[in-house]
Amino acid sequence: MVSRVEQSEETRGKIVAAAVAAFSTLGFHGASTREIAARAGINQGLITYHFRSKELLWRAAVEKIFASLRTALVPLPTSPASDPREQARESIRRYVRFAAAHPELFRLMVEEGKSGDRRMQWLVDTYLRPFYEGFKEQLAESLSEPEQSLEPHAFYALAGAVSLMFAVEPECRRLTGLNPKRKQVVEQHADYVARLFVP
Amino acid sequence: MVSRVEQSEETRGKIVAAAVAAFSTLGFHGASTREIAARAGINQGLITYHFRSKELLWRAAVEKIFASLRTALVPLPTSPASDPREQARESIRRYVRFAAAHPELFRLMVEEGKSGDRRMQWLVDTYLRPFYEGFKEQLAESLSEPEQSLEPHAFYALAGAVSLMFAVEPECRRLTGLNPKRKQVVEQHADYVARLFVP
DNA sequence: ACTTTCACTTGTCAACCGAATAAAATTCCC
DNA sequence: GGGAATTTTATTCGGTTGACAAGTGAAAGT
The missing domain is CATH 1.10.10.60 (Homeodomain-like)
Incomplete structure (x- = not known):
């Protein structure tokens, strides 16, 4: 310095x-x-x-937030032995850990996604769409379900289920007494959501 | 008048x-x-x-929003013949329909839940907690699963999965081309989330 | 009929905050 | 030490804020 x-x-x-x-x-x-x-x-x-x-x-x-998201979700060296469904679960767990460490992403996406102005359009076109396309690919590989048209539903359901608890951390604390920042709570949520989407 | x-x-x-x-x-x-x-x-x-x-x-x-939520989720006359799991699914579907018609609830909860100030505390104590307690009861009845400690996780996962798509409607439109306000899309999301949480 | 009440309108205030800039001061590099 | 990049200080011009006070008109009460 x-x-x-x-x-x-x-x-x-x-x-x-x-x-x-x-x-x-x-x-x-x-x-x-x-x-x-x-x-x-x-x-x-x-x-x-x-x-x-x-x-x-x-x-x-915005660039900084998505940069840390990319870093957190960079594909792991695929161990060919493991179950693809377990790999999908692990991806979701990593997403949860990111949302817990960086609640800013979800907060900002909701903040901007409510309106249709120029900033939102730039955000979607520049950063969100590439992420969404990657998500679709991974979903197709890991789960290979025929419900292709459900992709938007799965995407938003997953994002919401993963992130909300951490985005409203002070509220969650007061409502449930649970501190969403504690590692144990994060892991519990990660496992809950992972098993929810990949039973 | x-x-x-x-x-x-x-x-x-x-x-x-x-x-x-x-x-x-x-x-x-x-x-x-x-x-x-x-x-x-x-x-x-x-x-x-x-x-x-x-x-x-x-x-x-805030009072008005929660009043319409209570109206929308008022317990149906329980038909004793039907499967409790199907009843749970129908509750979730009704929650989705409400979130689609009133994205304001989720938006406001995220907006306020981010901070821990006096307004948020009043909101939680006055309106959110009663709703949460009701949710816990219904969960215990319908699903009777032993994972009691998962309630906070289930609550936030459900709320997020149900509502996000409609809260960021303009963003969803631009990202996916899907209009979350169309009745068909709402029903698809309702069914997707209902089956997700109650397989 | 006449007075009171009450929903509503208009105008204002005093404070505060907005982003951006210009010029001055400081620090690093050669 | 000269010069450039970084940082500070000070300011501009403008707009907005929530709240309130005084005034208007019409319905309600008697």
Whole structure:
């Protein structure tokens, strides 16, 4: 962190991290650049300097979220011996672990998916569709069920079942007394959802 | 609609209806009283007049959403001949139909559930917990599975699987080409989720 | 008929926050 | 030490916020 470029990249990183949290919980309009700067512990002017505009910062935040999603779900070295259904279950478990560690993705997708504006369209076309196509392929391989037209239903049912508990973590805590961040709770949810979709 | 009270109640109704839509899509802070008044086609001053404050209007909006949920899920006259598992499936189908007709509930719950503030606590204690307790009872009756500790997982998995597709309707449209509001699509989702949770 | 009540309208206020920019200060690199 | 990249400080101009006070008109009560 001595060099200037490293310092600069660290600053950008702090801003994007704060932006991810702020945009996902407060929405695009609700999250002000001042708020983001405060959370990042940096100066508000730096946001314009590094990202030119709030919208471009938002895109950088979305990029970061999907980058960590790709990292988390990168295909494992397929052990040919194991049951394809068990592989599918493990994929779902990994998705649950990601949703628990990064509730921001679901929050942001719901926040943006409610409206049909330009940002949502960009988000779908740029990041969500590739992910969805990958999901369809994996579903076809692992389960090989003939209900092809059910793909949208399976996709949204899975995403919702996997993520909701972690997206509304404070609510879940108060309602059930369960802390969704505890590793044991995450694993229980992972196993529950995995067996639900791949009995 | 000649009498003064009828007129007044109609106005209150229009305001609350607009508030439900606005709060669920824009959040509490994002929805301004002016915006709500515009959507309701009434004067902004009337909001203060009828509800005293924005917060009390928000509570009225929440009350209205949960009232329609209770109406939609009121227990059917139990036909003793039918399979309890099929009854459970039908309950889930009715929940799906409600989520399709009223995506506002899920949107608002996610919007508020993300934070742990006073509004969320009031919402959980006043409306969500009674609903959750009812859900647990019905689950115990219909399925009588020994996995009691899985209730929170089942609850959130079900709620997410049921509702997400309709909560992000514009996104779903663009991503999949499917219109979640079409009756056929709703029924397909209802059947998919019902069979998923009660095979 | 006449007064009171009440839903409603209009106008306003005082505060606050919005993103973006410009200029000044600091730091690193050569 | 000169110059460039990064960061800070200060400001601009604008718009929006929830709430309220005073005024209007029509229905309700008597």
